Amino acid sequence: MGLPGPAGARWSRPLLVPLLGLFTGARLNELCQLRPDDVVIEKGIPCLRITDEAPWQTLKTASSRRLIPLHPRLLSLGFLAFVEGKRGQERLFAELQPDAFGYLSDAFSKHFARFLKSVEVKRPKVSFHSFRHCFEDACRAAGVERGLMDALQGHSEGGMAARYGQGFPVERLAEAVRSIDYPEVTLWRGGERF
Numbered sequence: 384m385g386l387p388g389p390a391g392a393r394w395s396r397p398l399l400v401p402l403l404g405l406f407t408g409a410r411l412n413e414l415c416q417l418r419p420d421d422v423v424i425e426k427g428i429p430c431l432r433i434t435d436e437a438p439w440q441t442l443k444t445a446s447s448r449r450l451i452p453l454h455p456r457l458l459s460l461g462f463l464a465f466v467e468g469k470r471g472q473e474r475l476f477a478e479l480q481p482d483a484f485g486y487l488s489d490a491f492s493k494h495f496a497r498f499l500k501s502v503e504v505k506r507p508k509v510s511f512h513s514f515r516h517c518f519e520d521a522c523r524a525a526g527v528e529r530g531l532m533d534a535l536q537g538h539s540e541g542g543m544a545a546r547y548g549q550g551f552p553v554e555r556l557a558e559a560v561r562s563i564d565y566p567e568v569t570l571w572r573g574g575e576r577f
Contacts, residue, residue, distance in 0.1 A: 399465070400476070400491060404511060405565065406454035407431060408518030408536045411511045412488040413447065416440045417475040422453075422466045425553045429453045429463060433537060439474075439485060447537035452557035518563070525562040535559065 403414050413433045418440075421432045430450045435442045442448055453462065469475050474487075482489035495511045515536065522532045533539075534551050 399462075401495070401511070401514065402457065402460070403431075404514035405517060405568070406457050406560075406563075407451045408515050408522075409433060409451060410443065410447075410515065410537070411492060412441065412486055413537075415476055415479050415487040415491055419466050419469040419472060419475055421475070422463070423450075425450055425452075428553050428557045429458060430553065430557075437473075439481065439487065441485075443537070444539055446533075446539040449534060449537050450553055450556065451535055452553060452560045454560050454563070517565070521563040521565060522559065525559075525564065527559045527562060531555065531559045 400411070400414050403409065404411065407414075409431065416437070416439060417431065418437060421434060423430055423432050430452050433442070433447060433449050433451065434440060435448065466475065469477075476487070476491075479487045479490055481487050492511060499509060519532060519536065522535070527535075531551060535556060
């Protein structure tokens, strides 16, 4: 699959949302409701800020509010340039419309289910949420400790009230994200493998 150069001009929602899911472990609705302002630099580290600050943003639990450092593969594919091109817009994926309950993920979820069917993925229970499981498996394979995994995925930690990063410094979160790899996933850009 060909991807754009660093300018990020040809990023598209159908491609970008699954890549974000794979490399961040974020929930589909968390990704679909992102604002350009939710892509931040924290201590020099590019991150997604999962929040419910905007009226249309919702969180599953309080521990869902967090920072997720961006994986180097997303950065090398021009994600930050894509975001810069969206600055001034209310939402990163402005073309997504809310369903009757206000969720921005419903239309994309249906689109992704149709895509899976079109490529003949026939395993039951394979859905967009499977990217969270892939992320968790990759964390385990890389030796990422359970607490860091939970912080990155927005899982509650022993029922304690959560805050951004659940107490882990962004540098440690970034180190954990950098350690994960998907050797079976090949991305191409301009004839070059990433």
